[in-house]
Amino acid sequence: MKTLLIALLAATPALAAKPPLDAGPAPHPGAEVYRNVCQACHMANAQGGVGAGRIPALAGNRNLAVSGYPILVVTGGKGAMPWFRGNLSDQQIADVINYVRGNYGNRYKDAVTAAMIAEMGVAAPVRDER
Numbered sequence: 001m002k003t004l005l006i007a008l009l010a011a012t013p014a015l016a017a018k019p020p021l022d023a024g025p026a027p028h029p030g031a032e033v034y035r036n037v038c039q040a041c042h043m044a045n046a047q048g049g050v051g052a053g054r055i056p057a058l059a060g061n062r063n064l065a066v067s068g069y070p071i072l073v074v075t076g077g078k079g080a081m082p083w084f085r086g087n088l089s090d091q092q093i094a095d096v097i098n099y100v101r102g103n104y105g106n107r108y109k110d111a112v113t114a115a116m117i118a119e120m121g122v123a124a125p126v127r128d129e130r
């Protein structure tokens with residue numbers, strides 16, 4: 001199955017040879033999630049800023065050193081930061097955390113996995129269906 005997927009990807013030139021969109025960090029599965037979801041608040045350069053409250057920089061952020069912290073914040077939300085469990089897959093959450101922990105001046109090498117998100121993440125709030 002995995003071999004088939006790789007073969008399919010290799011046979012799809014548009015996917016295989018996707019050029020970088022900008023001169024930013026190297027292509028990464030979490031980069032797209034960052035651009036689509038996190039960038040609106042944390043900004044393209046991850047420097048944060050002032051929007052609906054103060055948005056902390058993720059660039060050069062020592063709070064990312066222990067992966068459990070971003071896992072809790074991204075799955076469960078914090079203050080004005082929304083939670084993403086239930087909106088993003090566990091894999092997407094792992095990808096974007098790996099992306100910010102490995103870019104923007106952060107050099108944390110230990111990878112976060114989807115299994116870690118499933119195990120350590122805050123559960124998505126149950127929707128009230130009334």
Ligand code: HEC
Nearest residue numbers: 037038041054055056063070073074078079080081082096
């Ligand atoms: C709606 C705006 C918004 C979006 C979208 C958003 N964040 Fe945040 N984020 C915040 C705010 C505000 C805080 C500060 C929360 C606090 O400490 O009260 C924060 C805090 C954080 C922190 C903790 C930083 C620290 O030093 O304590 C991390 C990690 C983080 N965000 C990652 C992400 C990632 C990854 C995404 C995309 C999946 C994302 N955020 C999307 C607004 C946002």
